Amino acid sequence: MTVPRLGVGLQYNPELIGWFPFVEQELDVIEILFDSVMTPLDGPGLISASGTRLLDMVAPHVPLSGHSNYGGDFGFDDLESTAAVRRHVPLARRFGVPWVTNHCFYSDASWSDVWSSPLQFSTAEAERVAERAKALQERYGVPLGHENAAYYRVCPGSDLREEEFLAYLVELSGTYLHLDLHNLYANALNHEASGYSIERFLDTIPLDRVITIHMAGGRWIDGQYHDLHDTQVPDPVWDLLDVVLARSTPGAVILEYEAQALVCGAETLDTQRTTEVILADLHRARAAWDCAYGAHSRRTTWSEAA
Template identity: 35%
Template sequence: MDAGTPRLGVGIGWRREIDLTVERLDVDFVECVAEDVDPRRLPESLSLIRERGLPVLPHAVSLSLAGAEPLDTERVRHLARVATAFDAPLVSDHVAFTRAGQWEAGHILPPPRTSESLDVLVDNVRQAQELLPVPLALEHVAALVEWPDAEFTEAEFLARLVERTGCGLILDVANLHANAHNLGTDPEEFLDTVPLDRIAYVHVGGGTWQDGIYHDTHAHPVVPEVLDLLARLHARTSPPGVMLERDDRYPSDDELAAELAAIRAAIAR
Protein backbone atom coordinates (compact mmCIF):
# COMPACT_ATOMS: atom_id res chain seq x y z
CA MET A 1 0.00 0.00 0.00
CA ASP A 2 2.93 2.29 0.73
CA ALA A 3 6.38 2.12 2.27
CA GLY A 4 4.88 1.69 5.73
CA THR A 5 2.58 -1.21 4.86
CA PRO A 6 3.79 -4.45 6.46
CA ARG A 7 4.59 -7.55 4.47
CA LEU A 8 1.81 -9.84 5.67
CA GLY A 9 2.41 -13.13 3.86
CA VAL A 10 -0.43 -15.67 3.56
CA GLY A 11 -3.33 -15.52 6.00
CA ILE A 12 -6.85 -16.69 6.70
CA GLY A 13 -10.07 -15.18 7.96
CA TRP A 14 -10.61 -15.97 11.63
CA ARG A 15 -14.08 -17.18 12.56
CA ARG A 16 -15.29 -18.46 15.93
CA GLU A 17 -16.43 -21.71 14.31
CA ILE A 18 -12.85 -22.56 13.28
CA ASP A 19 -10.86 -20.78 15.98
CA LEU A 20 -8.89 -23.90 16.98
CA THR A 21 -8.26 -24.74 13.33
CA VAL A 22 -6.87 -21.28 12.64
CA GLU A 23 -4.56 -21.61 15.64
CA ARG A 24 -3.13 -24.82 14.17
CA LEU A 25 -2.74 -23.68 10.57
CA ASP A 26 0.54 -22.38 9.18
CA VAL A 27 -0.45 -18.77 8.44
CA ASP A 28 1.27 -15.41 8.71
CA PHE A 29 -1.72 -13.23 9.68
CA VAL A 30 -5.46 -13.38 10.29
CA GLU A 31 -8.38 -11.10 9.57
CA CYS A 32 -11.40 -10.85 11.87
CA VAL A 33 -14.84 -9.32 11.35
CA ALA A 34 -14.68 -6.19 13.49
CA GLU A 35 -18.38 -6.23 14.38
CA ASP A 36 -17.95 -9.71 15.91
CA VAL A 37 -15.30 -8.56 18.39
CA ASP A 38 -15.76 -6.77 21.70
CA PRO A 39 -12.47 -4.92 22.28
CA ARG A 40 -13.03 -5.09 26.05
CA ARG A 41 -13.23 -8.91 25.99
CA LEU A 42 -11.14 -10.22 23.13
CA PRO A 43 -11.68 -13.85 22.10
CA GLU A 44 -9.05 -16.03 23.72
CA SER A 45 -8.06 -17.49 20.36
CA LEU A 46 -7.36 -14.10 18.82
CA SER A 47 -5.42 -13.02 21.90
CA LEU A 48 -3.28 -16.14 21.58
CA ILE A 49 -2.66 -15.49 17.89
CA ARG A 50 -1.68 -11.91 18.63
CA GLU A 51 0.67 -13.05 21.43
CA ARG A 52 2.44 -15.24 18.88
CA GLY A 53 3.25 -12.09 16.93
CA LEU A 54 0.80 -12.57 14.06
CA PRO A 55 -1.02 -9.44 12.87
CA VAL A 56 -4.79 -9.41 13.45
CA LEU A 57 -6.54 -7.17 10.93
CA PRO A 58 -10.08 -5.91 11.71
CA HIS A 59 -12.38 -6.05 8.67
CA ALA A 60 -15.66 -4.15 9.02
CA VAL A 61 -18.85 -5.03 7.16
CA SER A 62 -21.32 -2.33 8.27
CA LEU A 63 -19.85 1.16 7.91
CA SER A 64 -21.95 1.73 4.77
CA LEU A 65 -19.39 4.18 3.44
CA ALA A 66 -21.08 4.38 0.04
CA GLY A 67 -24.49 5.13 1.53
CA ALA A 68 -26.23 8.48 1.32
CA GLU A 69 -27.10 8.40 5.04
CA PRO A 70 -24.89 10.35 7.47
CA LEU A 71 -21.90 8.28 8.52
CA ASP A 72 -22.54 6.28 11.70
CA THR A 73 -19.50 7.48 13.60
CA GLU A 74 -20.06 5.05 16.50
CA ARG A 75 -19.51 2.14 14.11
CA VAL A 76 -16.26 3.77 13.00
CA ARG A 77 -15.20 4.31 16.61
CA HIS A 78 -15.88 0.64 17.35
CA LEU A 79 -13.60 -0.29 14.46
CA ALA A 80 -10.98 2.08 15.88
CA ARG A 81 -11.21 0.47 19.33
CA VAL A 82 -10.80 -3.02 17.85
CA ALA A 83 -7.77 -1.84 15.88
CA THR A 84 -6.21 -0.40 19.03
CA ALA A 85 -6.92 -3.58 21.03
CA PHE A 86 -5.02 -5.67 18.46
CA ASP A 87 -2.38 -3.03 17.67
CA ALA A 88 -3.46 -3.59 14.07
CA PRO A 89 -1.42 -1.98 11.27
CA LEU A 90 -4.56 -1.20 9.24
CA VAL A 91 -8.34 -1.72 9.08
CA SER A 92 -10.76 -2.22 6.22
CA ASP A 93 -14.34 -2.16 4.99
CA HIS A 94 -16.05 -2.16 1.58
CA VAL A 95 -16.92 0.14 -1.28
CA ALA A 96 -20.57 -0.50 -0.52
CA PHE A 97 -23.66 0.55 1.38
CA THR A 98 -25.63 -1.54 3.85
CA ARG A 99 -28.53 0.73 4.83
CA ALA A 100 -30.86 3.43 3.54
CA GLY A 101 -33.09 5.26 5.97
CA GLN A 102 -34.66 2.66 8.26
CA TRP A 103 -33.87 -0.13 5.81
CA GLU A 104 -31.01 -2.47 6.72
CA ALA A 105 -29.88 -4.68 3.86
CA GLY A 106 -28.05 -7.20 6.00
CA HIS A 107 -25.56 -7.39 3.14
CA ILE A 108 -23.00 -5.23 1.37
CA LEU A 109 -24.38 -3.65 -1.82
CA PRO A 110 -22.47 -1.86 -4.59
CA PRO A 111 -23.07 1.87 -5.12
CA PRO A 112 -23.95 3.51 -8.43
CA ARG A 113 -20.74 4.42 -10.25
CA THR A 114 -21.53 8.09 -10.80
CA SER A 115 -19.77 11.34 -9.92
CA GLU A 116 -22.40 12.14 -7.31
CA SER A 117 -22.08 8.73 -5.68
CA LEU A 118 -18.30 9.04 -5.71
CA ASP A 119 -18.49 12.42 -3.95
CA VAL A 120 -20.62 10.91 -1.17
CA LEU A 121 -18.26 7.96 -0.80
CA VAL A 122 -15.19 10.20 -0.68
CA ASP A 123 -16.74 12.42 2.01
CA ASN A 124 -17.63 9.41 4.17
CA VAL A 125 -14.21 7.83 3.74
CA ARG A 126 -12.49 11.04 4.75
CA GLN A 127 -14.67 11.31 7.86
CA ALA A 128 -13.86 7.73 8.78
CA GLN A 129 -10.14 8.26 8.24
CA GLU A 130 -10.18 11.16 10.70
CA LEU A 131 -11.58 8.86 13.41
CA LEU A 132 -9.33 5.88 12.77
CA PRO A 133 -5.89 5.45 14.36
CA VAL A 134 -4.50 3.46 11.41
CA PRO A 135 -4.83 3.47 7.59
CA LEU A 136 -8.10 2.37 5.99
CA ALA A 137 -8.28 -0.04 3.04
CA LEU A 138 -11.45 -0.64 1.03
CA GLU A 139 -12.61 -3.73 -0.84
CA HIS A 140 -14.56 -3.82 -4.08
CA VAL A 141 -17.54 -6.20 -3.90
CA ALA A 142 -19.08 -8.98 -5.95
CA ALA A 143 -22.41 -8.00 -7.47
CA LEU A 144 -25.20 -9.71 -9.35
CA VAL A 145 -26.66 -6.55 -10.91
CA GLU A 146 -25.40 -3.09 -11.80
CA TRP A 147 -26.98 0.31 -11.41
CA PRO A 148 -27.90 2.01 -14.71
CA ASP A 149 -26.14 5.04 -16.17
CA ALA A 150 -22.67 4.26 -14.85
CA GLU A 151 -20.13 7.00 -15.58
CA PHE A 152 -17.10 4.88 -14.69
CA THR A 153 -15.97 1.31 -14.89
CA GLU A 154 -15.48 -0.35 -11.52
CA ALA A 155 -11.71 0.04 -11.83
CA GLU A 156 -11.98 3.73 -12.75
CA PHE A 157 -14.30 4.32 -9.79
CA LEU A 158 -11.79 2.68 -7.44
CA ALA A 159 -8.86 4.57 -8.92
CA ARG A 160 -10.60 7.91 -8.39
CA LEU A 161 -11.53 6.94 -4.84
CA VAL A 162 -7.90 6.13 -4.03
CA GLU A 163 -6.64 9.30 -5.70
CA ARG A 164 -9.00 11.52 -3.69
CA THR A 165 -8.74 9.84 -0.27
CA GLY A 166 -5.36 8.09 -0.18
CA CYS A 167 -7.08 4.93 1.06
CA GLY A 168 -5.67 1.48 0.38
CA LEU A 169 -7.34 -1.34 -1.53
CA ILE A 170 -8.24 -4.89 -0.73
CA LEU A 171 -8.27 -6.55 -4.11
CA ASP A 172 -10.56 -9.59 -4.06
CA VAL A 173 -9.74 -11.90 -6.98
CA ALA A 174 -12.84 -13.99 -6.25
CA ASN A 175 -15.03 -10.89 -6.54
CA LEU A 176 -13.24 -9.98 -9.76
CA HIS A 177 -13.92 -13.49 -11.11
CA ALA A 178 -17.60 -13.23 -10.14
CA ASN A 179 -18.04 -9.81 -11.74
CA ALA A 180 -16.26 -10.93 -14.89
CA HIS A 181 -18.79 -13.70 -15.42
CA ASN A 182 -21.92 -12.03 -14.07
CA LEU A 183 -21.41 -8.43 -15.20
CA GLY A 184 -18.86 -8.64 -18.01
CA THR A 185 -16.00 -6.94 -16.15
CA ASP A 186 -12.73 -7.32 -18.05
CA PRO A 187 -10.14 -8.62 -15.55
CA GLU A 188 -7.20 -7.36 -17.61
CA GLU A 189 -8.68 -3.87 -17.90
CA PHE A 190 -9.43 -3.93 -14.18
CA LEU A 191 -5.85 -4.85 -13.29
CA ASP A 192 -4.50 -2.30 -15.77
CA THR A 193 -6.56 0.50 -14.21
CA VAL A 194 -6.61 0.03 -10.43
CA PRO A 195 -3.57 1.41 -8.58
CA LEU A 196 -1.80 -1.85 -7.78
CA ASP A 197 0.70 -0.02 -5.57
CA ARG A 198 -2.17 0.78 -3.18
CA ILE A 199 -3.10 -2.84 -2.49
CA ALA A 200 -3.00 -3.57 1.23
CA TYR A 201 -3.67 -7.28 0.70
CA VAL A 202 -5.66 -9.68 -1.44
CA HIS A 203 -8.76 -11.77 -0.70
CA VAL A 204 -9.26 -15.24 -2.16
CA GLY A 205 -12.57 -17.05 -1.64
CA GLY A 206 -14.63 -19.90 -2.96
CA GLY A 207 -17.91 -19.98 -4.80
CA THR A 208 -20.24 -22.05 -6.93
CA TRP A 209 -22.31 -21.92 -10.12
CA GLN A 210 -26.09 -21.88 -10.02
CA ASP A 211 -28.33 -21.39 -13.08
CA GLY A 212 -25.49 -19.82 -15.03
CA ILE A 213 -24.62 -17.32 -12.29
CA TYR A 214 -21.41 -17.51 -10.27
CA HIS A 215 -22.07 -16.98 -6.57
CA ASP A 216 -19.22 -15.79 -4.36
CA THR A 217 -20.34 -17.82 -1.36
CA HIS A 218 -17.23 -18.10 0.81
CA ALA A 219 -18.71 -21.54 1.57
CA HIS A 220 -17.17 -23.61 -1.23
CA PRO A 221 -13.63 -24.44 -2.37
CA VAL A 222 -11.64 -21.88 -4.32
CA VAL A 223 -12.09 -22.55 -8.04
CA PRO A 224 -9.04 -22.82 -10.34
CA GLU A 225 -10.04 -19.69 -12.26
CA VAL A 226 -9.68 -17.59 -9.10
CA LEU A 227 -6.21 -19.01 -8.47
CA ASP A 228 -5.34 -18.18 -12.09
CA LEU A 229 -6.39 -14.57 -11.49
CA LEU A 230 -4.22 -14.52 -8.37
CA ALA A 231 -1.26 -15.72 -10.43
CA ARG A 232 -1.96 -13.08 -13.09
CA LEU A 233 -2.07 -10.39 -10.41
CA HIS A 234 1.25 -11.57 -9.01
CA ALA A 235 2.77 -11.45 -12.48
CA ARG A 236 2.15 -7.68 -12.33
CA THR A 237 2.92 -6.87 -8.70
CA SER A 238 3.75 -8.42 -5.34
CA PRO A 239 0.96 -7.52 -2.90
CA PRO A 240 1.87 -7.39 0.80
CA GLY A 241 -0.45 -10.29 1.65
CA VAL A 242 -2.99 -12.81 0.40
CA MET A 243 -5.82 -14.16 2.56
CA LEU A 244 -8.20 -17.10 2.29
CA GLU A 245 -11.84 -16.36 3.17
CA ARG A 246 -14.21 -19.05 4.43
CA ASP A 247 -17.47 -18.09 6.16
CA ASP A 248 -19.64 -21.24 6.14
CA ARG A 249 -19.68 -24.99 5.52
CA TYR A 250 -16.24 -25.22 7.08
CA PRO A 251 -14.13 -28.12 5.79
CA SER A 252 -11.51 -30.16 7.62
CA ASP A 253 -8.18 -28.74 8.75
CA ASP A 254 -6.47 -30.65 5.94
CA GLU A 255 -8.75 -29.15 3.29
CA LEU A 256 -8.11 -25.62 4.52
CA ALA A 257 -4.37 -26.31 4.64
CA ALA A 258 -4.56 -27.59 1.06
CA GLU A 259 -6.30 -24.39 -0.07
CA LEU A 260 -3.60 -22.31 1.60
CA ALA A 261 -0.98 -24.43 -0.18
CA ALA A 262 -2.75 -23.83 -3.51
CA ILE A 263 -2.67 -20.08 -2.85
CA ARG A 264 1.07 -20.24 -2.16
CA ALA A 265 1.59 -22.25 -5.35
CA ALA A 266 -0.35 -19.67 -7.40
CA ILE A 267 1.76 -16.88 -5.95
CA ALA A 268 4.95 -18.76 -6.81
CA ARG A 269 4.06 -19.46 -10.47
Protein backbone atom coordinates in the same frame (compact mmCIF):
# COMPACT_ATOMS: atom_id res chain seq x y z
CA MET B 1 1.65 5.31 5.19
CA THR B 2 3.57 2.05 5.18
CA VAL B 3 2.18 -1.42 4.67
CA PRO B 4 4.18 -4.29 6.20
CA ARG B 5 4.70 -7.31 3.95
CA LEU B 6 3.30 -10.10 6.10
CA GLY B 7 2.42 -12.91 3.68
CA VAL B 8 -0.44 -15.42 3.62
CA GLY B 9 -3.26 -15.36 6.13
CA LEU B 10 -6.74 -16.54 6.89
CA GLN B 11 -9.93 -14.74 7.76
CA TYR B 12 -11.03 -15.51 11.32
CA ASN B 13 -14.56 -16.33 10.30
CA PRO B 14 -16.97 -17.35 13.08
CA GLU B 15 -18.09 -20.28 10.92
CA LEU B 16 -14.65 -21.88 11.29
CA ILE B 17 -13.97 -21.13 14.92
CA GLY B 18 -14.15 -24.10 17.24
CA TRP B 19 -13.00 -26.73 14.78
CA PHE B 20 -10.41 -25.27 12.43
CA PRO B 21 -6.93 -25.35 14.04
CA PHE B 22 -6.00 -21.69 13.48
CA VAL B 23 -3.09 -21.47 15.89
CA GLU B 24 -1.48 -24.68 14.63
CA GLN B 25 -0.97 -23.16 11.19
CA GLU B 26 1.97 -21.04 10.11
CA LEU B 27 -0.26 -18.06 9.40
CA ASP B 28 1.46 -14.77 8.63
CA VAL B 29 -1.64 -12.81 9.63
CA ILE B 30 -5.23 -13.41 10.75
CA GLU B 31 -7.97 -11.11 9.50
CA ILE B 32 -10.57 -10.40 12.16
CA LEU B 33 -14.08 -9.27 11.26
CA PHE B 34 -14.71 -6.26 13.43
CA ASP B 35 -18.46 -6.77 13.05
CA SER B 36 -18.28 -10.22 14.64
CA VAL B 37 -16.42 -9.22 17.82
CA MET B 38 -17.79 -5.78 18.66
CA THR B 39 -20.50 -4.95 21.16
CA PRO B 40 -23.86 -3.70 19.86
CA LEU B 41 -24.06 0.03 19.22
CA ASP B 42 -26.94 0.45 21.66
CA GLY B 43 -24.92 -0.83 24.60
CA PRO B 44 -21.65 -0.12 26.40
CA GLY B 45 -18.22 -1.64 25.85
CA LEU B 46 -16.15 -2.40 22.80
CA ILE B 47 -15.63 -6.17 22.47
CA SER B 48 -18.40 -8.66 23.17
CA ALA B 49 -17.83 -11.47 25.69
CA SER B 50 -17.74 -14.03 22.89
CA GLY B 51 -15.44 -11.77 20.89
CA THR B 52 -13.05 -11.55 23.83
CA ARG B 53 -12.91 -15.35 24.07
CA LEU B 54 -12.31 -15.67 20.33
CA LEU B 55 -9.59 -13.06 20.20
CA ASP B 56 -7.84 -14.45 23.27
CA MET B 57 -7.26 -17.64 21.28
CA VAL B 58 -5.38 -16.05 18.40
CA ALA B 59 -4.19 -12.56 19.31
CA PRO B 60 -1.17 -13.79 21.34
CA HIS B 61 0.01 -15.96 18.46
CA VAL B 62 -0.54 -14.17 15.14
CA PRO B 63 -0.64 -10.54 14.00
CA LEU B 64 -4.19 -9.37 13.37
CA SER B 65 -5.55 -7.25 10.55
CA GLY B 66 -9.00 -5.70 10.53
CA HIS B 67 -11.94 -5.97 8.16
CA SER B 68 -15.30 -4.21 8.17
CA ASN B 69 -18.40 -5.40 6.34
CA TYR B 70 -21.16 -3.59 8.20
CA GLY B 71 -19.53 -0.47 9.57
CA GLY B 72 -21.73 1.92 7.66
CA ASP B 73 -18.51 3.22 6.12
CA PHE B 74 -20.12 4.07 2.79
CA GLY B 75 -23.68 4.67 3.87
CA PHE B 76 -25.53 7.91 4.47
CA ASP B 77 -25.59 8.05 8.27
CA ASP B 78 -23.40 10.66 9.92
CA LEU B 79 -19.93 9.08 10.01
CA GLU B 80 -19.57 9.79 13.74
CA SER B 81 -22.64 7.68 14.44
CA THR B 82 -21.49 4.60 12.54
CA ALA B 83 -20.11 1.33 13.82
CA ALA B 84 -16.97 2.10 11.84
CA VAL B 85 -16.11 5.10 14.02
CA ARG B 86 -17.66 3.97 17.31
CA ARG B 87 -16.43 0.37 17.32
CA HIS B 88 -14.04 -0.45 14.46
CA VAL B 89 -11.62 2.43 14.97
CA PRO B 90 -11.06 1.65 18.68
CA LEU B 91 -10.82 -2.07 17.87
CA ALA B 92 -8.11 -1.33 15.32
CA ARG B 93 -6.19 0.63 17.93
CA ARG B 94 -6.68 -2.03 20.61
CA PHE B 95 -5.13 -4.70 18.41
CA GLY B 96 -2.55 -2.53 16.66
CA VAL B 97 -3.58 -3.71 13.21
CA PRO B 98 -1.29 -2.63 10.35
CA TRP B 99 -4.23 -1.86 8.06
CA VAL B 100 -8.01 -2.03 7.87
CA THR B 101 -10.10 -3.06 4.89
CA ASN B 102 -13.77 -2.34 4.25
CA HIS B 103 -16.37 -3.64 1.87
CA CYS B 104 -17.74 -1.38 -0.88
CA PHE B 105 -21.37 -1.87 0.11
CA TYR B 106 -24.02 0.47 1.34
CA SER B 107 -24.99 -0.21 4.92
CA ASP B 108 -26.46 1.45 7.93
CA ALA B 109 -27.23 0.54 11.50
CA SER B 110 -29.57 -2.26 10.40
CA TRP B 111 -27.33 -4.99 9.07
CA SER B 112 -29.04 -7.87 7.49
CA ASP B 113 -30.61 -6.46 4.37
CA VAL B 114 -27.60 -4.63 3.03
CA TRP B 115 -25.41 -7.47 1.78
CA SER B 116 -24.62 -7.25 -1.91
CA SER B 117 -25.76 -3.66 -2.28
CA PRO B 118 -22.98 -2.28 -4.48
CA LEU B 119 -22.14 1.39 -4.47
CA GLN B 120 -23.37 3.52 -7.32
CA PHE B 121 -20.42 3.75 -9.68
CA SER B 122 -20.74 7.46 -10.51
CA THR B 123 -18.48 10.49 -10.33
CA ALA B 124 -20.71 12.19 -7.78
CA GLU B 125 -20.83 9.13 -5.56
CA ALA B 126 -17.05 8.61 -5.77
CA GLU B 127 -16.63 12.20 -4.55
CA ARG B 128 -19.11 11.73 -1.68
CA VAL B 129 -17.63 8.42 -0.60
CA ALA B 130 -14.05 9.67 -0.90
CA GLU B 131 -14.66 12.27 1.80
CA ARG B 132 -15.90 9.59 4.19
CA ALA B 133 -13.02 7.28 3.29
CA LYS B 134 -10.43 10.00 3.84
CA ALA B 135 -11.92 10.96 7.20
CA LEU B 136 -12.14 7.34 8.28
CA GLN B 137 -8.54 6.56 7.31
CA GLU B 138 -7.40 9.56 9.36
CA ARG B 139 -9.25 8.16 12.37
CA TYR B 140 -7.72 4.72 11.90
CA GLY B 141 -4.22 6.13 11.47
CA VAL B 142 -3.33 3.14 9.27
CA PRO B 143 -3.99 2.40 5.59
CA LEU B 144 -7.66 1.79 4.74
CA GLY B 145 -8.26 -0.46 1.72
CA HIS B 146 -11.61 -0.71 -0.07
CA GLU B 147 -12.78 -4.12 -1.23
CA ASN B 148 -14.27 -4.55 -4.68
CA ALA B 149 -17.62 -6.25 -4.20
CA ALA B 150 -19.28 -9.17 -5.93
CA TYR B 151 -22.66 -7.89 -7.07
CA TYR B 152 -25.61 -9.25 -8.98
CA ARG B 153 -26.88 -6.03 -10.48
CA VAL B 154 -25.20 -2.67 -11.05
CA CYS B 155 -26.60 0.11 -8.89
CA PRO B 156 -28.98 2.38 -10.85
CA GLY B 157 -27.44 5.71 -11.81
CA SER B 158 -23.97 4.27 -12.38
CA ASP B 159 -22.15 6.01 -15.21
CA LEU B 160 -18.62 4.74 -14.57
CA ARG B 161 -17.19 1.27 -14.77
CA GLU B 162 -16.45 -0.28 -11.39
CA GLU B 163 -12.69 -0.01 -11.95
CA GLU B 164 -12.95 3.66 -12.98
CA PHE B 165 -14.95 4.34 -9.84
CA LEU B 166 -12.40 2.65 -7.57
CA ALA B 167 -9.47 4.38 -9.24
CA TYR B 168 -11.13 7.79 -8.88
CA LEU B 169 -12.13 7.07 -5.28
CA VAL B 170 -8.61 6.31 -4.07
CA GLU B 171 -7.16 9.16 -6.12
CA LEU B 172 -9.45 11.58 -4.27
CA SER B 173 -9.24 10.05 -0.81
CA GLY B 174 -5.63 8.92 -0.56
CA THR B 175 -6.87 5.53 0.62
CA TYR B 176 -6.03 2.08 -0.73
CA LEU B 177 -7.56 -0.99 -2.36
CA HIS B 178 -8.31 -4.45 -1.06
CA LEU B 179 -8.58 -6.62 -4.15
CA ASP B 180 -10.90 -9.62 -3.87
CA LEU B 181 -9.94 -11.82 -6.80
CA HIS B 182 -12.92 -14.14 -6.40
CA ASN B 183 -15.30 -11.17 -6.47
CA LEU B 184 -13.58 -10.08 -9.65
CA TYR B 185 -13.97 -13.58 -11.09
CA ALA B 186 -17.63 -13.78 -10.04
CA ASN B 187 -18.42 -10.41 -11.60
CA ALA B 188 -16.75 -11.44 -14.84
CA LEU B 189 -18.98 -14.54 -14.98
CA ASN B 190 -22.20 -12.76 -14.02
CA HIS B 191 -21.67 -9.62 -16.11
CA GLU B 192 -20.03 -11.14 -19.16
CA ALA B 193 -22.89 -10.01 -21.39
CA SER B 194 -22.35 -6.36 -20.44
CA GLY B 195 -18.66 -6.49 -21.32
CA TYR B 196 -17.09 -6.89 -17.88
CA SER B 197 -13.35 -7.38 -18.39
CA ILE B 198 -10.88 -8.55 -15.72
CA GLU B 199 -7.99 -7.45 -17.90
CA ARG B 200 -9.38 -3.92 -18.22
CA PHE B 201 -10.16 -3.86 -14.50
CA LEU B 202 -6.54 -4.67 -13.61
CA ASP B 203 -5.21 -2.22 -16.17
CA THR B 204 -7.38 0.58 -14.74
CA ILE B 205 -7.08 0.34 -10.95
CA PRO B 206 -3.82 1.60 -9.42
CA LEU B 207 -2.20 -1.74 -8.57
CA ASP B 208 0.38 0.03 -6.44
CA ARG B 209 -2.49 0.92 -4.07
CA VAL B 210 -3.47 -2.72 -3.51
CA ILE B 211 -2.56 -3.50 0.10
CA THR B 212 -4.32 -6.85 0.50
CA ILE B 213 -5.88 -9.60 -1.59
CA HIS B 214 -8.82 -11.90 -0.81
CA MET B 215 -9.11 -15.40 -2.26
CA ALA B 216 -12.24 -17.56 -2.05
CA GLY B 217 -14.49 -19.99 -3.89
CA GLY B 218 -18.13 -20.12 -4.88
CA ARG B 219 -20.66 -21.92 -7.00
CA TRP B 220 -23.37 -21.66 -9.62
CA ILE B 221 -26.96 -21.68 -8.42
CA ASP B 222 -29.81 -21.25 -10.89
CA GLY B 223 -27.70 -19.61 -13.56
CA GLN B 224 -26.00 -17.14 -11.23
CA TYR B 225 -22.47 -17.53 -9.87
CA HIS B 226 -22.35 -16.85 -6.13
CA ASP B 227 -19.42 -15.70 -3.98
CA LEU B 228 -20.27 -18.18 -1.23
CA HIS B 229 -16.75 -18.96 0.03
CA ASP B 230 -17.77 -22.61 0.32
CA THR B 231 -15.43 -24.36 -2.12
CA GLN B 232 -11.75 -24.63 -2.87
CA VAL B 233 -10.39 -21.55 -4.63
CA PRO B 234 -10.98 -22.15 -8.38
CA ASP B 235 -8.02 -22.46 -10.75
CA PRO B 236 -8.80 -19.24 -12.69
CA VAL B 237 -8.59 -17.30 -9.42
CA TRP B 238 -5.16 -18.79 -8.69
CA ASP B 239 -4.09 -17.68 -12.17
CA LEU B 240 -5.26 -14.16 -11.32
CA LEU B 241 -3.23 -14.24 -8.11
CA ASP B 242 -0.03 -14.93 -10.05
CA VAL B 243 -0.81 -12.03 -12.37
CA VAL B 244 -1.52 -9.57 -9.56
CA LEU B 245 1.42 -10.60 -7.35
CA ALA B 246 3.72 -9.96 -10.32
CA ARG B 247 2.32 -6.42 -10.69
CA SER B 248 1.82 -5.28 -7.09
CA THR B 249 3.29 -5.51 -3.59
CA PRO B 250 0.42 -6.30 -1.17
CA GLY B 251 0.87 -6.77 2.54
CA ALA B 252 -1.05 -10.04 2.59
CA VAL B 253 -3.04 -12.61 0.67
CA ILE B 254 -5.98 -13.71 2.83
CA LEU B 255 -8.18 -16.75 2.25
CA GLU B 256 -11.90 -16.62 3.07
CA TYR B 257 -14.22 -19.52 3.91
CA GLU B 258 -17.85 -19.65 5.00
CA ALA B 259 -18.43 -23.21 6.11
CA GLN B 260 -22.07 -22.52 6.97
CA ALA B 261 -22.78 -22.34 3.27
CA LEU B 262 -21.85 -26.01 2.98
CA VAL B 263 -24.94 -26.88 4.97
CA CYS B 264 -27.38 -26.53 2.10
CA GLY B 265 -29.44 -28.99 0.16
CA ALA B 266 -28.31 -32.55 0.85
CA GLU B 267 -24.86 -31.45 1.98
CA THR B 268 -23.61 -31.44 5.53
CA LEU B 269 -20.50 -29.83 6.88
CA ASP B 270 -17.58 -32.27 6.94
CA THR B 271 -14.98 -30.55 9.12
CA GLN B 272 -12.16 -32.93 8.24
CA ARG B 273 -12.69 -32.57 4.50
CA THR B 274 -13.12 -28.81 4.81
CA THR B 275 -9.95 -28.53 6.90
CA GLU B 276 -8.06 -30.40 4.19
CA VAL B 277 -9.48 -28.06 1.55
CA ILE B 278 -8.37 -25.00 3.50
CA LEU B 279 -4.90 -26.38 4.23
CA ALA B 280 -4.39 -27.24 0.57
CA ASP B 281 -5.38 -23.70 -0.44
CA LEU B 282 -3.08 -22.21 2.20
CA HIS B 283 -0.22 -24.31 0.85
CA ARG B 284 -0.94 -23.16 -2.68
CA ALA B 285 -1.17 -19.50 -1.64
CA ARG B 286 2.17 -19.69 0.18
CA ALA B 287 3.74 -21.25 -2.90
CA ALA B 288 2.38 -18.43 -5.07
CA TRP B 289 3.66 -15.77 -2.65
CA ASP B 290 7.09 -17.38 -2.36
CA CYS B 291 7.33 -17.75 -6.14
CA ALA B 292 6.58 -14.04 -6.57
CA TYR B 293 8.64 -12.58 -3.70
CA GLY B 294 11.14 -15.22 -2.59
CA ALA B 295 11.32 -18.05 -0.08
CA HIS B 296 11.95 -15.86 2.97
CA SER B 297 9.51 -13.05 2.26
CA ARG B 298 6.68 -14.03 4.61
CA ARG B 299 6.48 -13.21 8.32
CA THR B 300 6.73 -16.84 9.37
CA THR B 301 9.81 -17.32 7.20
CA TRP B 302 11.67 -14.13 8.04
CA SER B 303 13.68 -15.87 10.77
CA GLU B 304 14.90 -18.44 8.28
CA ALA B 305 16.52 -15.64 6.33
CA ALA B 306 18.26 -14.18 9.39
